[in-house]
Amino acid sequence: METILSIENLSVEYTVGKKIISAVRNVSLTLNKGDSLSIVGESGCGKSTLGLSMLNLLPKEARITGGKIIFHNQDILRFDKKEMQKIRGGKIGIVFQDPLSSLNPVIKILQQIRETLKIHRRDYSEEKIGKLLEAVQLNDTKRIKNSYPHQLSGGMRQRIMIAIAIASDPEILIADEPTTSLDVTIQKEILELIKKLIRELNLTVIFITHNFGIVSDLCNKIAVMYAGEIVEGGGISEILKNPRHPYTKALLSAIPKKDNLVKFNTIPGSVSDLASLPSGCKFNPRCPRKIAKCVQEDPQLECKENRFLRCFNP
Amino acid sequence: MLNDFILKTVNLNKSFRAEKNFFSSKTSGIKAVDNVSIKLKNGDVMGIAGESGSGKTTLAKIVSGLLDYDSGEVFINDRELKNYSRYELSKKVQMIFQDPFSSLNPKLSIGTAITEAIKTQNQNLSEKAIEILNMVGMAPDTMQKYPHQFSGGQRQRIAIARALASKPEIIIADEPVSSLDISVQAQIMNLFLDLKKTLGLSYIIISHDLNLLSAVSDNIAIMQNGKIIEYGQSEKIMDSPENPYTQRLISSILTINV
Numbered sequence: 257m258e259t260i261l262s263i264e265n266l267s268v269e270y271t272v273g274k275k276i277i278s279a280v281r282n283v284s285l286t287l288n289k290g291d292s293l294s295i296v297g298e299s300g301c302g303k304s305t306l307g308l309s310m311l312n313l314l315p316k317e318a319r320i321t322g323g324k325i326i327f328h329n330q331d332i333l334r335f336d337k338k339e340m341q342k343i344r345g346g347k348i349g350i351v352f353q354d355p356l357s358s359l360n361p362v363i364k365i366l367q368q369i370r371e372t373l374k375i376h377r378r379d380y381s382e383e384k385i386g387k388l389l390e391a392v393q394l395n396d397t398k399r400i401k402n403s404y405p406h407q408l409s410g411g412m413r414q415r416i417m418i419a420i421a422i423a424s425d426p427e428i429l430i431a432d433e434p435t436t437s438l439d440v441t442i443q444k445e446i447l448e449l450i451k452k453l454i455r456e457l458n459l460t461v462i463f464i465t466h467n468f469g470i471v472s473d474l475c476n477k478i479a480v481m482y483a484g485e486i487v488e489g490g491g492i493s494e495i496l497k498n499p500r501h502p503y504t505k506a507l508l509s510a511i512p513k514k515d516n517l518v519k520f521n522t523i524p525g526s527v528s529d530l531a532s533l534p535s536g537c538k539f540n541p542r543c544p545r546k547i548a549k550c551v552q553e554d555p556q557l558e559c560k561e562n563r564f565l566r567c568f569n570p
Numbered sequence: 571m572l573n574d575f576i577l578k579t580v581n582l583n584k585s586f587r588a589e590k591n592f593f594s595s596k597t598s599g600i601k602a603v604d605n606v607s608i609k610l611k612n613g614d615v616m617g618i619a620g621e622s623g624s625g626k627t628t629l630a631k632i633v634s635g636l637l638d639y640d641s642g643e644v645f646i647n648d649r650e651l652k653n654y655s656r657y658e659l660s661k662k663v664q665m666i667f668q669d670p671f672s673s674l675n676p677k678l679s680i681g682t683a684i685t686e687a688i689k690t691q692n693q694n695l696s697e698k699a700i701e702i703l704n705m706v707g708m709a710p711d712t713m714q715k716y717p718h719q720f721s722g723g724q725r726q727r728i729a730i731a732r733a734l735a736s737k738p739e740i741i742i743a744d745e746p747v748s749s750l751d752i753s754v755q756a757q758i759m760n761l762f763l764d765l766k767k768t769l770g771l772s773y774i775i776i777s778h779d780l781n782l783l784s785a786v787s788d789n790i791a792i793m794q795n796g797k798i799i800e801y802g803q804s805e806k807i808m809d810s811p812e813n814p815y816t817q818r819l820i821s822s823i824l825t826i827n828v
Contacts, residue, residue: 298751299722410622439621440778444822466751469824496826510756511826512782514808519763520756520785526721 257288260427260460261310266323268305268314275531279305279318281484284557287428292454292461294471294492297481298507300527303464306481307432309333310462311344346376349421353433355413359405366401369420376424392419393449411442418449422457429453432464447474468508472496479564480504483528483538490563500563500570502543537568545569575645576772577610577633577663577740582642584628602628603639604796610740615766615773617783617804619819620793626776629793630742633774634665646740664733668745670725674717680728681713687735699735705768706731706761723754730761734769741765742774747782759786780823784808792816 268280280302287293295303308314310325312332324331332343344350352358360368366385373380382401389397392415405413414434421429431450435443451474454461463475471478472492479489480501488501499505509521525542528534534541540550549568557566583606585599602625610616618626631637633644635651644651646662654662667673674683684699700710706727717725726746733741743762747755763786765771777783783790784804792800792813800813811817 298753440780440822440824441621441818444824447824467824468826472824472826507753508826510753512756512759512779512785514781514784520759522756522760523753526723526754 257290259286260289260328261285261287262326263306263310264324264326266306266309266325267321268302268309269319269321270315270317271319272317272531277530278533279484279530280309282323283481283484283486284323285479285486285489287460287462289427289460290458291477292463292475293477293479294463294465294475295479295481296465296468296471296507298466298527300483300530301481302484303481304432307350307430307462307464310430311348311350312340313344313350341375345372345421345426346424347426348428348430349424349426350430350432351414351417351421351434353436355410355417356405358417359413361405363404364401365403365405365408365416369416369423372420372423378424388419388423389416391422391453392416394419409442410438411446414438414446415449418446418453422453422459425457426459428460428462430462430464433466435470436465436467443470450474468496468511480507483530483533485538485566486557486564487539487566488564489557494563500565501539501567502545502570503539506542506544537566574611575609576612576647577608577774578645578648579606579608579629579633580643580645582606582629582632582639582644584632584637584639601796603632605642606796606798608791608798608801610772610774611788613766613770613772614788615775615786617787617790618774618776618793619778619780619783619790621778621819624793625796626793627744628796630665630744630774630776634663634742635659636665660736660738662738663740663742664736664738666726666729666733666741666743666746668748670722670729671717673729674725674732676717678716679713680715680717683728684713684732684735687732699731702731702734703728705734705765721754722750723757726750726758727761730758730765734765738771740772740774742776744776745778746775748777748779755782762786780808780820792819 263283263285266280266283270277270279283306295306297303309320320333325333369385369388370380386397389400394400394412394415435446438446447470453459463471465471475492478492478495479486482503488495488504499508506523510523512520523542528538528541536551536553537555540546547569555566555568557564582603584603585601587599606629620626632639681696681699684702685695688695688698699713703712708727747758750758775783787804789802790804790807791798794815800807800811800816807816808820811820
């Protein structure tokens with residue numbers, strides 16, 4: 257299989273006031289052509305920071321302190337502004353959670369899609385734009401092209417974002433919580449659309465989400481993040497069927513099931529302050545399987561039979 | 571029995587007037603709550619689900635006394651809502667919102683926010699406030715801090731503490747956990763369940779997460795376009811929904827298939 261993107265030991269820090277927050281630590285990932293990888297974790301685990309660093313879109317408070325992001329044998333972290341622009345929105349497309357804040361409110365949809373096509377030197381005729389809208393199942397193309405974002409519903413706006421993301425035939429699509437702000441029925445439709453596009457356009461996808469339900473029938477690989485590190489990773493069905501890291505287990509069991517119950521399963525405590533992380537395993541203060549070693553040493557992400565695990569006592 | 575239902579609405583209606591159309595002087599109304607009758611039994615949990623704009627929040631605001639209604643009746647303990655004074659109503663119903671950050675005053679310390687709510691009760695203020703914070707699992711030093719110093723889950727706990735301060739009998743929670751992480755969601759829902767047991771509270775919980783609703787509710791109401799289109803025991807709604815829209819909602823629930 258052809259490796260299309262690989263991240264090697266990436267670390268990202270934010271400087272907030274006098275504090276240094278290490279949002280991503282030593283993350284390594286490999287993405288083969290045709291993969292759909294989900295990065296799952298709770299707020300503050302670094303999943304969005306990871307997504308943004310792949311496009312060099314990190315805010316100015318952030319600093320990449322180490323590592324490489326290799327896209328087609330080139331380290332894109334060394335790219336200058338111009339080179340990066342070709343990749344961003346060109347070879348790698350992105351869809352964010354909130355389509356209203358990612359679309360320009362005072363520009364008509366037609367113009368917004370055309371802009372992307374122009375920048376990446378593609379055919380920007382109305383016909384092509386019409387086709388793009390049809391690809392994302394927006395059929396009333398005439399009306400939509402002449403609409404402003406506020407005249408469309410949330411689901412339609414997200415479809416427009418997807419149309420823009422796929423406009424320049426990207427190889428990789430990064431979707432950062434693309435359905436979180438939508439109603440459940442619309443969420444399902446958008447996921448079906450993304451599934452269809454993956455198939456038809458042969459896209460490689462990185463799906464960033466906190467929802468295991470979304471990824472289970474969309475992705476083939478999963479990486480679970482906690483406090484800036486990947487704690488478990490591998491094939492999605494193996495991990496969901498048989499999670500080994502105590503955090504993955506706890507997270508899966510906290511999902512509400514439909515049966516009436518007396519108590520929800522929770523994870524005791526809360527996520528450690530990223531500015532002052534505990535020694536040893538970052539999950540140890542909340543872990544039910546903690547042993548002495550977990551406090552003394554940092555567990556490494558180890559690979560066994562295609563599964564990655566960062567735990568001394570699974 | 572008279573007091574069987576702690577909260578009841580009969581044919582409740584509320585419309586919002588949309589802006590005047592540019593071309594005509596006609597004003598069009600949007601029926602946000604359309605002929606809604608619900609009954610909440612003492613000690614029960616009622617779940618309300620439905621898509622955005624279906625009227626869930628409007629209904630919740632009406633029964634909390636935060637919004638006027640056009641016609642119909644709302645009863646709390648067999649007495650009409652309109653006959654309650656604000657003070658009396660605050661001791662019956664309290665509402666909790668989705669975003670605890672915007673419902674807490676950023677300039678008030680938590681201690682002040684909660685003692686304000688207790689003041690109406692004329693008790694030993696800070697002692698009582700600490701006791702309430704303790705009930706929701708927050709330490710006494712919370713009193714001196716401000717909302718921005720807490721995480722989303724902690725802020726929701728504080729919002730719940732403030733609601734509890736006036737010793738209500740009914741809690742109306744509008745999407746109380748939808749902005750929180752899964753593991754934090756579970757903690758907050760457990761808190762609701764605990765308080766139900768210890769304080770004998772009744773709840774109306776609004777959520778788009780049907781799995782979560784069915785796990786905690788005795789009954790579930792499904793709303794669409796201001797109407798309740800299906801109502802029943804939660805197991806029945808989940809296992810054999812009759813209305814096509816309810817069926818669609820349930821089939822849209824994402825489950826983990828492996």
